[in-house]
Amino acid sequence: MMETNNSDELIALARGPNKIVNRYNSFIINDFKFYTREWKKFRKIQNSGVMVEADGKFYYSALKDIYELDYYEKFKVVLFRCDWIDINSPRGLKQDANRFTLVNFSRLIHTGVLLKDDPFIFSSQARQVFYVQDTKDKDWFTVIKTKPRDLYDMENQVEDDDDDTYTQCMPYNFMPADDLNATTMLIRTEFEGN
Numbered sequence: 770m771m772e773t774n775n776s777d778e779l780i781a782l783a784r785g786p787n788k789i790v791n792r793y794n795s796f797i798i799n800d801f802k803f804y805t806r807e808w809k810k811f812r813k814i815q816n817s818g819v820m821v822e823a824d825g826k827f828y829y830s831a832l833k834d835i836y837e838l839d840y841y842e843k844f845k846v847v848l849f850r851c852d853w854i855d856i857n858s859p860r861g862l863k864q865d866a867n868r869f870t871l872v873n874f875s876r877l878i879h880t881g882v883l884l885k886d887d888p889f890i891f892s893s894q895a896r897q898v899f900y901v902q903d904t905k906d907k908d909w910f911t912v913i914k915t916k917p918r919d920l921y922d923m924e925n926q927v928e929d930d931d932d933d934t935y936t937q938c939m940p941y942n943f944m945p946a947d948d949l950n951a952t953t954m955l956i957r958t959e960f961e962g963n
Contacts, residue, residue, distance in 0.1 A: 781843035791837040796847060800917030801897040806831045818898040819851050821890055829854045829872050829912060847892040853879045870912040
């Protein structure tokens with residue numbers, strides 16, 4: 770009998786995913802919260818824009834579905850099903866005079882209709898974008914790339930030894946250490962203990 774050294778993950782992958790698939794309306798990954806296009810239709814949010822970079826090109830889409838594949842509790846994979854813009858056609862992607870990227874959602878590729886089409890990406894590949902409808906041509910949408918919320922670009926700057934740097938950060942009601950002992954105690958004493 771041949772002895773094998775296959776890991777549990779490899780065996781689970783060979784078995785394939787569980788036949789029951791979880792479907793979600795929203796998912797948080799890469800510090801972005803994505804919503805499906807259908808779910809956000811009746812809301813004021815617009816978090817269904819997806820961008821992926823592959824082969825040196827940017828692909829743009831709207832998030833259609835979110836699926837979680839379960840490989841029998843060994844690991845899980847989350848896939849995004851997207852409606853991909855045809856970026857190879859000037860009727861699907863163009864740049865305006867100000868070099869903004871515009872997309873047209875009536876020109877889609879990889880819709881999943883044909884067997885060779887693959888509308889899925891791993892959720893970890895997704896970056897979030899927003900689409901703003903062009904006021905002159907309603908078929909075109911300007912792509913707005915975003916950064917995750919609460920993520921700030923803090924440049925590494927070396928400050929000179931300047932005392933003003935610290936005083937600018939001090940609160941206006943800063944109290945020197947010598948005055949701490951002279952403060953009044955703020956304890957309520959009119960109540961009796963139990």
